[in-house]
Amino acid sequence: MVNDLLTSPPGWIHAAIFLGLGACLLVIVLGFVTYAILAERKVLGFMQLRPGPNRVGGRFGLLQTVADVMKLLIKEDTIPKAADKPLFVLAPVLAFAPAFMVLAAIPFSDHLKFSDLSIGLLYYIAISGITTVGILMAGWASNNKYSLLGGMRSAAQMISYEIPLVVSVVGVIMFSGSLNLTEIVEGQKTVAYMFLSPLGFIVFLISSIAELNRTPFDLPEAESELVAGYHVEYSGFRWAFFMLTEYVYLFAMAALTTVLFLGGWNPVPFLGFIPGIIWFALKFSLIVFFMIWVRGTMPRLRADQLMEFAWKVLLPVALLNIFVSAVVKELFLR
């Protein structure tokens, strides 16, 4: 259906239909965020031999996050007197809007996609970089020492890990010969790129965890030293938008990893009768689970280890991966 829409001449009706579809996606993403937070707390609970949320909404705590959101909605909104008010108000919006925008480029299955951007991958990377500005703005506008340190660290970390992240996918682009995410998935009909470019996959996975500011790379909000990092001064729903940004990016990044390396909606051999969207969901959930698992397993790094790891280990490996990919392409894809 979307394909027909995309090929017909654009107009206001199209804008309205896209708005409706986009709103549907927004609701789905918000639902995902609600239950991803619950899943994270539950899985971490089981890993640490405790039950996790189990009071609100039955024994599985199904309404715990809903209750949390409601609580945040009726919290008083305080903006410190010393803060730069316009920037303080703008920062959560600037952080959140790109997180949702990147989802426009991601194809979820053969038919279920919102656009067919020919530069999809570049679009994702370019737009997701804007969030760094939002976070830095939040840290600066708060006029708080913890926020400033958290914001600065966050910006330094996100730009440092963006380099290995973007270089590690060059191999994938070489294999598929396209930046269009749909074509990248089509290129993985026979074998997923994670097997052809394992080096790139590992670098991508590590840097994506760092880009998401998740443990073991959660220094920007290291609560033992920075209280909460860049959002110390934020309360209520403004704070909620930073959390939302984080989890929408989790959604986007897991979807992107699925598309780039796990073969998107392509089925595992011999199981082609299961529809593509279910395969996508399975692979996607696997990545999300992996992220939670890493959080339950690894301790937080030190700031110096963090930065040196990006530049001295991941970047050279990612550069090497380009040539390894060239060799792999000559050997297997000719």
Added chain:
Amino acid sequence: MDAIHIYQNNYLVVAVFLALGILLPVGALTAGRLLRPYKPTKEKYTTYESGIEPFHQSWIQFNVRYYLFALMFVIFDVETVFLYPWAVAYDHLGAFALIEMGIFIVMLALGLLYAWKKKVLKWI
């Protein structure tokens, strides 16, 4: 004609997503205004500093190290801007372009090595 329609529609979608991404926070915060209490006291609006009386601004000159990393980021990000079109067109360019790209990357790697030697990458 199809191609141009796809192109226009794609960016229409992007614009719609941008609008939704801005509307949600604005809408939620405006709706929240009706729900949340407003009882300001002087203490609530002070800057949080772990219970200590806040002193000085935090709008200060910051450690130069961050600037060096930002500079490195720009260099390598521009590199990827060159790498992506090359990777897309790799099939048509052949071995010669591969060698050229090899030289390009080695030169940038030398830059990285120089920064490494100069202890720019060392985080203290």
